[in-house]
Amino acid sequence: MKKITVVGSISMDLVTTTNRVPNSGETVFGEQFAMVPGGKGANQAVAMARLVPDLIEMIGAVGADSFGEEIRKNFTHNHVLIEHVGTVPQTTGIAQITLFDEDNRIIIIPGANDAVSSERFDSEWDVIADSALVVLQNEIPHQTNLAVAQYAKENGVKVLYNPAPARPTDMEMIEYVDYFTPNEHECSELFPDATLEETLTKYPNKLLVTLGVKGVTFHDGKAIQLIPAIKAKVADTTGAGDTWNGAFAIGITQGLSIKEATKFAILASHLSVQKFGAQGGMPTLSEMKGHEKYEKTWNIK
Ligand SMILES: Nc1ncnc2c1ncn2[C@@H]1O[C@H](COP(=O)(O)OP(=O)(O)OP(=O)(O)O)[C@@H](O)[C@H]1O
Numbered sequence: 001m002k003k004i005t006v007v008g009s010i011s012m013d014l015v016t017t018t019n020r021v022p023n024s025g026e027t028v029f030g031e032q033f034a035m036v037p038g039g040k041g042a043n044q045a046v047a048m049a050r051l052v053p054d055l056i057e058m059i060g061a062v063g064a065d066s067f068g069e070e071i072r073k074n075f076t077h078n079h080v081l082i083e084h085v086g087t088v089p090q091t092t093g094i095a096q097i098t099l100f101d102e103d104n105r106i107i108i109i110p111g112a113n114d115a116v117s118s119e120r121f122d123s124e125w126d127v128i129a130d131s132a133l134v135v136l137q138n139e140i141p142h143q144t145n146l147a148v149a150q151y152a153k154e155n156g157v158k159v160l161y162n163p164a165p166a167r168p169t170d171m172e173m174i175e176y177v178d179y180f181t182p183n184e185h186e187c188s189e190l191f192p193d194a195t196l197e198e199t200l201t202k203y204p205n206k207l208l209v210t211l212g213v214k215g216v217t218f219h220d221g222k223a224i225q226l227i228p229a230i231k232a233k234v235a236d237t238t239g240a241g242d243t244w245n246g247a248f249a250i251g252i253t254q255g256l257s258i259k260e261a262t263k264f265a266i267l268a269s270h271l272s273v274q275k276f277g278a279q280g281g282m283p284t285l286s287e288m289k290g291h292e293k294y295e296k297t298w299n300i301k
């Protein structure tokens with residue numbers, strides 16, 4: 001089977017839980033601290049490798065620091081292939097997350113992720129050309145995404161592009177990609193002058209919009225489809241979108257229709273929101289197969 005390649009971000013999430021946030025010049029005691037691997041690229045790679053191990057190739061960069069080492073271990077533990085994860089002089093990307101008052105405040109330092117430049121690719125181009133699918137998000141430079149998407153198109157390789165977080169330059173990508181997967185909020189940022197229905201109708205079988213607890217919507221060429229989410233007892237929705245994108249990528253590359261791949265991915269994200277952390281709840285294929293909503297006709301291997 002051909003590999004799936006993610007070109008994207010890798011970071012360490014530093015998560016502080018506190019009942020008070022300090023004012024300028026003030027020091028407070030918080031409640032808890034956790035360090036968990038994250039970054040949308042890495043999360044989507046792990047989501048896929050949980051379902052199909054040793055078939056997901058990660059292209060990205062970390063720094064020459066202890067976070068980089070931890071992240072490499074985490075990839076290997078999750079059966080993501082990291083021969084093309086480089087080490088650069090910048091620090092490993094981090095997200096400093098403060099959980100306060102049932103909400104979060106996040107500072108991202110891209111660090112090594114800003115150094116993921118297609119101008120430095122060498123054997124990476126062959127990896128991309130040999131892939132069944134390339135998966136992109138928006139936490140590495142836009143120029144790299146654009147160069148990868150253009151190269152993939154020239155070489156007949158399909159691209160799944162998750163434009164998260166949305167950037168003004170995203171629309172330059174759309175003609176080179178096969179699947180475009182914003183969430184509802186990103187979709188209205190990217191298409192501010194049209195209704196959701198108009199936008200979906202303009203990009204049939206290409207634009208899939210995730211609607212959180214409402215599910216996923218797309219136009220199938222004849223009509224707009226809305227596939228409902230599966231209700232869950234929610235522990236933490238972090239990573240729901242990454243799980244959905246990763247599982248959708250697996251479904252599509254294993255021959256499912258857009259509708260069936262969407263349903264497969266909805267089941268994966270339903271399982272993911274029931275555990276803490278972005279990667280914590282990402283299901284394995286056997287966990288998926290054990291669920292009553294798993295359909296035998298999917299035939300995922
Ligand atoms: N509360 C929930 N219960 C069940 N399924 C959910 C829930 N939230 C999200 N999902 C599933 O996950 C998919 C993706 O969620 P969403 O549209 O919120 O993506 P997102 O905004 O990119 O997520 P995040 O940024 O939190 O990772 C949804 O289409 C849905 O199938």
Ligand SMILES: [K+]
Pocket residue numbers: 236237238239240272273274275276277278279280281
């Ligand atoms: K989760």
